Amino acid sequence: MGVFRGTGVLTQKFPWIGKILNNEQNVANGNALTGEGLQTLPSFFVIGPPRTGSTWLHEILAPHAVLPSPTKETRFFDLRFHLGFDWYRAHYPAAKDGLPVGEVAPTYFASSAAREHIARSLPNAKVVCVFRNPVERVLSLYRLKRAYGLIPWNFEQAFFRDPELMESSRYATNLKAWHHALGSDQVMATIYDDLRDRPQAYLDSIVDFIGVPRFSLPESQTYVNSSEALTVPRNYYRTRGASMMAEWCKEQRLDAVVSAVKKTSLMRLFLGGGAPFAEMSKDIVQKLYGIFRPEVEELSQMLNRDLSSWNSHAAEAAVR
Secondary structure (H helix, E strand, C coil), rough: CHCCCHHHHHHHHHHHHHHHHHHHHHHCCCCCCCHHHCCCCCCCECCCCCCCCHHHHHHHHHCCCCCCCCCCCCCCCCCCCCHCCHHHHCCCCCCCCCCCEEECHHHHHCCCHHHHHHHHHHHCCCEEEEECCCCHHHHHHHHHHHHHHCCCCCHHHHHHHHHHHCCCCCCCHHHHHHHHHHHHHHEEEEEHHHHHCCCHHHHHHHHHCCCCCCCCCHHHCCCCCCCCECCCCHHHHHHHHHHHHHHHHCCCCCCHHHHHCCCCCCCCHHCCCCCCCCCCHHHHHHHHHHHHHHHHHHHHHHHHHCCCCCCCHHHHCCCC
């Protein structure tokens, strides 16, 4: 009962949480980690970076591959490797005959720990990267982290205090690191613009690479998540506390509790309802473009693709 201690008050107030915990305990005591229930490890990863359509890709691929459930991101290879592979395997549902196992994990892209752990543990794994206009992406990532109480600062402060914002924008640098770790033939570099403009053709190229049979994309699934609806938290400390509790639950393999809470009205207490995000000034946008220019130009050369649309004018339009 180790990971389920201290939940008595919670289950008394919310009996439905108790039912979920009982189910999780049955899995922990059953054969999910041994024998016939033992899951194979991933043969592919979609590693982002963040805010490049990873949630959409997870939803699209879920019926056609074995992915972690109910949590999309386990954070195993970058933050929780010390918990061991039994902990990791417990996130995967029962095997589906003939379907590859994978994970959509956008935080792995800029993580040297994730690269090292995957290269050492799963040297034959295939990796898919998705690159997006860096100014548009970093602003979207900032809004997401601010909305969920992960950071308290305005954008200018966050850019210099939160290493992820800059490190995940080092497109060419990190792509070369993944090439070195796994080999360039096991790393696929794709462009978010293709996902947005030609989703079916984009999806076909992805599934061909990771070994999933092609399938038709429903018209209802052509929408990619946006950060435009997010707001500054009404109460930063309450929202941050909820996010920290969610991460603790995930580490204790209580992902089902987090997933269930997200579907209830409780989310209104923690997310949304605050002031809308202010538009970025032209000066900040121009400075960002100058900072990202060397990485974009090198990526353009590596991919032999014209990325001139990711210029200051496009970036300025993206934040209006």
